[in-house]
Amino acid sequence: MHHYGIEFGRIQYSxxxxxxxxxxxxxxxxxxIRNDPTDICAIGVIHPADGTLLIVSAIDENTPPISFHELILKFTNVLNVTVGLELKIRRALVDTLFRVPAR
Known part of the structure; x- marks a missing residue:
């Protein structure tokens, strides 16, 4: 727990x-922490003194109602696209530097 709240699954909650x-x-x-794996919009936090469940919403109000699995897939797809684009840019730079004909 931090001054801004809790970070869980790369999402901040408060x-x-x-x-x-x-x-x-x-x-x-x-x-x-308790979470519904089908919904990343909120998590439950167990109060350490009395054991009550505190419902804590995502700080970003635009957090989509998707599962943690869908979030991981979305993040992985973004990384793959980013890495693929970075490789194409690097290849183009090397090709330009060494005057290799376009592929």
Whole structure:
């Protein structure tokens, strides 16, 4: 837990209840988290003192209602496209530097 909230699955979450918990126990605490793997819009945080479940929403209100699996696939696809584009740019640069005919 940090001053801005919690980061889980590359998404930041925060709520009024979580900020109050941060004020009560401080940052750097490890908390038990529960999540619905089919929805990344919110997570549950177990209050360490009384065991109640705090529902904590994603900070970004535009977080799509997708599963963590879909998020991983989307992120992986973006990386693959980025890496593929980077390789094409590097090849073009090397071809230009060494005057290799276009492929």
């Amino acid at each position: 709520s009024h209840a979580l900020r109050k918990l941060f004020a009560d126990i401080g940052g750097g605490q490890e908390l038990a």
